[in-house]
Structure formats: structure tokens, C-alpha cells
Amino acid sequence: MREAPVKPISRQVDLNLLDLFDAIFRTRNLTEAGQSLGLSQPAMSHSLSRLREMYEDPLFVRSRQGLQPTPFAERLAGPVAAALQIVRGTLEKTSFNPLTANRTFRIAMTDLGEQLLLPMLVKRLAVEAPHVRIETQDKTIGPVAEALATGELDVGIGFISGKIPGIYQRVLFSDDYVCVVREDHPMVRSPAISLEAFRQMGHVLADLPGGAHTGVIEKILKAPTLNANVVLKVNHFLSIAPLIANTGLIATVPRNLATTFVNSWKLRLVQPPFQFPSFDVTQYWHQRYDHEPSNVWLRNILGSISRDVERADLAKTVIQGD
Incomplete structure (x- = not known):
């Protein structure tokens, strides 16, 4: 005998009603709960009726001390509050604190990039992110693009020609x-x-x-x-x-x-x-990590130190008479 399909939770529970339940449980007052949610008295009364119908329980009864939860509502309050907190947490953007971060960034670059950028990068990290570690890998662009997509690599740096699907690029500096x-x-x-x-x-x-x-x-x-x-x-x-x-x-x-x-x-x-x-040296990363805070931070650091690599002031004076 085939089991009946389970209804999607969105058809069983209205998240707005759970928010309303939590507000009433905390305030024990329909008007005060409505003000916190930006709802009118009639809207609150209508929503509370829907809640009672959904759970087949009165949930709250009036008393001299305000609205009092039923035993069922008492049992429901903890799980509802926890569920709402989890949902709210998904809406909060994660942050990255380089001073306390303890992680490894993996960067694709050739020995050229290591010679030019790594000394300055390590110097910056010692001050701004003392617990951050760097690993470099030398790969051709095909494997690099795949590794960026999977998260095996965080960013790549180098001279590449053309666009690669799913890979974003930003020029770090120009050279000849x-x-x-x-x-x-x-x-x-x-x-x-x-x-x-x-x-x-x-x-x-x-x-x-x-x-x-x-x-x-x-x-x-x-x-x-x-x-x-x-x-x-x-x-x-x-x-x-x-x-x-x-x-x-x-x-x-x-x-x-x-x-x-x-x-x-x-x-x-x-x-x-x-x-x-002439040519451009670029950093490149996968679109999946375009807004990821630690990846954004790393790209900004690399962009900052790359401005110091620009050849204008130093390299042009090296050739005698140039």
C-alpha cells in the first residue's frame, strides 16, 4: 500500500503565524503583540483564529492577567522560538574578522606571482590577520577553474586570456x-x-x-x-x-x-x-564565492598590495637612459 505523500511544510504552517504566536506568548497582550508586528487589532484577531484552527487548540485564553497560554501552547513555545531564531539566522549575513580568523587560504599562482606578491601579502597578514595561513598551487587554468568552483581554491592570480564561464575577473595591475x-x-x-x-x-x-x-x-x-x-x-x-x-x-x-x-x-x-x-595580471574567483565575506576580504587585500607592484615608479628607472 502506497503511503500518502507528505504535504510541504509551507502548506501546513504559515511562518507569519508562528511569528504572531511567539509575539503573543511573550507579551500576553494581543494589542502589544500587534504593535510589535505592525498589525492592526482586527488582523491580529483573524490571525489568532487561523492559529487556533491550524493547531486545533485555543492556545491563549483571556484572564485578568492578560492572555494566558494553554498547556499545549506552553509546550509549543520553545520549539517555535527556536525555529524562528534559526530562520532569522539564515537572513543574517556572516562576517569575517581577520584578526581572529584561523583558517587557510589557497591561491593559484605561478612562481612569478610568488616572487612579486607573496612577500607583501605575508607582511600584511602578520599585522592584519596573524592566524591566517596561505598555500599556493601552480595549476593550468582548466584545473584552476574547477578547483575554484569546488572551493578547493579561493582565488587565482595570473595572466589569462579570454573569459571563463562562471569565473569572475578583476585586473590587479598591468605590465609589459x-x-x-x-x-x-x-x-x-x-x-x-x-x-x-x-x-x-x-x-x-x-x-x-x-x-x-x-x-x-x-x-x-x-x-x-x-x-x-x-x-x-x-x-x-x-x-x-x-x-x-x-x-x-x-x-x-x-x-x-x-x-x-x-x-x-x-x-x-x-x-x-x-x-x-602589454598585458593585465588578474585575480579570478568563482561566482559562488563572489559575496562570501572571507573571499571578498582576501580579494581586497590582494588588490591593495598589487597597487604597490605597479611598475610606474620603480621599474621605469631601472633601464639606464630609459
Whole structure:
């Protein structure tokens, strides 16, 4: 024998009536309860009649001390108040307090992002969120988008081309490309390298899996009009600095990263013999977490420190004569 289908709770209970029951139980006065709910006396009387019909119990009876609950209403009061509190709680937005938060944020970024952003991020967190931890992961954009959707990752940072369904993006800063050579390179004496020298020198290329930088740089270097001599491909940008410092090779890298190379190694920045395109470094996150307080906070922190990375003040002065 098939069981009768259970009626949806919305057809059995009117939430407004439960709110009314709670108000009457607390005040023991129909007029005062109506004022707290913004209802007139007739509306309160009508709603109380519906409540009595729904529960098949008088619920409240008049006395000299006001409306007194029946034994059934006494038993009902606790569960109703608890249920209303739960419902109200769903309407309250959760907050995020970085000073007391104890959690781990997971960010997708390459070694380039780690070099540029992590030192400043850790410094900020030490003051503003001392118990927050950071884990970075280097993934191609496909797995990153999936991990953002599932919550495995909180945000991603990098240079990506095009839009991805379900993924929101915000530009952190803009950058362009510049060449790096060792400080005493015999073929590069001026702030800009000649086209002939650029063709003759051996090039190092960072070949990051799924990285947009690789495609942009390699497309130009291998163009028929240039046909540069790419002698070495490496998996990470940070491998380039010691290679350049100890060889006669040249590399084309993002300018902000090149600036950190100059500060740590005996390298020079030189302008390439033609204009490489500029690009935007973006942070990206899944639409599910667009309003999630901790995710919003993290994105704002990253946006703030990224403004300090802008190349305008520092990097433009690194190339002598530029």
C-alpha cells in the first residue's frame, strides 16, 4: 500500500503565524503583540483564529492577567522560538574578522606571482590577520577553474586570456615585457638592444604549462621576420635569473619580475628592438564565492598590495637612459 505523500511544510504552517504566536506568548497582550508586528487589532484577531484552527487548540485564553497560554501552547513555545531564531539566522549575513580568523587560504599562482606578491601579502597578514595561513598551487587554468568552483581554491592570480564561464575577473595591475642580460654582456652596451644582436643571441624561454606568457613571447620570437634562437626552455621564471647571470643568454620576461632579478643578481634590463604587447595580471574567483565575506576580504587585500607592484615608479628607472 502506497503511503500518502507528505504535504510541504509551507502548506501546513504559515511562518507569519508562528511569528504572531511567539509575539503573543511573550507579551500576553494581543494589542502589544500587534504593535510589535505592525498589525492592526482586527488582523491580529483573524490571525489568532487561523492559529487556533491550524493547531486545533485555543492556545491563549483571556484572564485578568492578560492572555494566558494553554498547556499545549506552553509546550509549543520553545520549539517555535527556536525555529524562528534559526530562520532569522539564515537572513543574517556572516562576517569575517581577520584578526581572529584561523583558517587557510589557497591561491593559484605561478612562481612569478610568488616572487612579486607573496612577500607583501605575508607582511600584511602578520599585522592584519596573524592566524591566517596561505598555500599556493601552480595549476593550468582548466584545473584552476574547477578547483575554484569546488572551493578547493579561493582565488587565482595570473595572466589569462579570454573569459571563463562562471569565473569572475578583476585586473590587479598591468605590465609589459623587457629583456634581461648579464651586467657585463659584451653585445649589449646601450639601454636598447639592436635587432641584429637580438637575433644572434641565444634566448631562454620560460615554458609554463598553460601559461599565457609562453604563447605571447614564443610567437614573437619564432616569427619568420625575427626567427630568434631559442636555445633553452625552462619550467619556471625564477630559473632564468641565475642562467642569465652566468651565461651570455638573453631572456624576455615581465618587467616587474625583471626588476626583482636586477635587485638580486648582476643583471641589466634592456629594451627589445620592437614593442612587445602589454598585458593585465588578474585575480579570478568563482561566482559562488563572489559575496562570501572571507573571499571578498582576501580579494581586497590582494588588490591593495598589487597597487604597490605597479611598475610606474620603480621599474621605469631601472633601464639606464630609459
